[in-house]
Amino acid sequence: MKYTVVLPAAGSGKRMKAERNKLLLELSGKPIFIYTLEVFDKDPHCEGMWLAVKEEERQLIEDYVKRFGIRKVKGYATGGAERQDSVRAGLELAGQSEIVLVHDAARPFISPVVISELVERASESGAAIAGVPVKDTIKKVREAVITETVDRAALWMIQTPQAFRYELLLEAAHLAQADGFLGTDEAMLVEHMGHPVQIVESTYDNVKMTTPDDLIYGKAILASRLQEEQS
Numbered sequence: 001m002k003y004t005v006v007l008p009a010a011g012s013g014k015r016m017k018a019e020r021n022k023l024l025l026e027l028s029g030k031p032i033f034i035y036t037l038e039v040f041d042k043d044p045h046c047e048g049m050w051l052a053v054k055e056e057e058r059q060l061i062e063d064y065v066k067r068f069g070i071r072k073v074k075g076y077a078t079g080g081a082e083r084q085d086s087v088r089a090g091l092e093l094a095g096q097s098e099i100v101l102v103h104d105a106a107r108p109f110i111s112p113v114v115i116s117e118l119v120e121r122a123s124e125s126g127a128a129i130a131g132v133p134v135k136d137t138i139k140k141v142r143e144a145v146i147t148e149t150v151d152r153a154a155l156w157m158i159q160t161p162q163a164f165r166y167e168l169l170l171e172a173a174h175l176a177q178a179d180g181f182l183g184t185d186e187a188m189l190v191e192h193m194g195h196p197v198q199i200v201e202s203t204y205d206n207v208k209m210t211t212p213d214d215l216i217y218g219k220a221i222l223a224s225r226l227q228e229e230q231s
């Protein structure tokens with residue numbers, strides 16, 4: 001089934017502590033966000049991508065998109081103060097499609113198999129998001145003292161892509177804006193409407209490039225994938 005993608009790329013990358021937008025940092029000579037766009041650009045089911053970017057970075061990002069031959073970027077929205085604002089701006093620019101995915105431009109290692117499963121599940125249920133089961137023991141802490149060990153059997157680490165029927169997500173985004181409701185992912189906005197959201201098991205290497213150590217992990221993933229391709 002065909003789908004479109006909105007990619008928030010207008011963050012400040014504070015936790016990366018880099019001199020520039022972390023998405024522009026290079027792994028093996030290619031900016032992080034280009035790896036992300038390439039996955040969707042190669043997918044025949046992807047009908048188009050819309051990026052939410054900082055106005056002052058738009059030309060630079062457009063130049064990279066052209067230089068690396070990305071064909072399916074259809075437009076650029078101006079990002080907002082919060083990730084949620086950037087996603088809403090991208091959604092409104094992208095316009096109607098049956099299924100829309102929201103994917104962090106900072107997650108370059110998304111699997112095409114997971115994308116396909118998300119699109120299928122969202123077309124059936126309206127909402128499906130990527131995640132992986134928690135592997136560590138999770139505890140609640142107050143003032144450096146453990147207050148509770150949480151039963152991890154029901155805990156998942158949530159990622160993107162997050163896939164939705166377009167009208168559902170747009171309605172959720174507008175309701176959240178009207179209610180002053182702030183969510184850290186799109187699923188929270190749909191949950192806020194009381195609509196069920198399904199989980200699709202993703203891969204642990206679908207990591208969000210957030211802190212400097214993630215760059216090290218990212219380089220290791222790239223090296224591993226290159227070795228697989230050559231073997």
Ligand SMILES: Nc1ccn([C@@H]2O[C@H](COP(=O)(O)OP(=O)(O)OP(=O)(O)O)[C@@H](O)[C@H]2O)c(=O)n1
Nearest residue numbers: 008009010011012013014015081082083086106
């Ligand atoms: N106002 C914002 C904040 C984030 N993002 C995007 O949302 C994705 C996930 O956000 P995150 O990893 O938190 O990026 P930053 O907000 O840039 O990181 P930090 O919190 O460390 O500043 C990134 O691709 C980022 O560019 C965005 O488009 N608009």
Ligand SMILES: C[C@](O)(CO)[C@H](O)COP(=O)(O)O
Nearest residue numbers: 083104158159160184185208
């Ligand atoms: C959407 C997300 O990637 C799901 O894990 C995450 O919530 C983004 O959080 P961030 O602080 O905006 O990176």
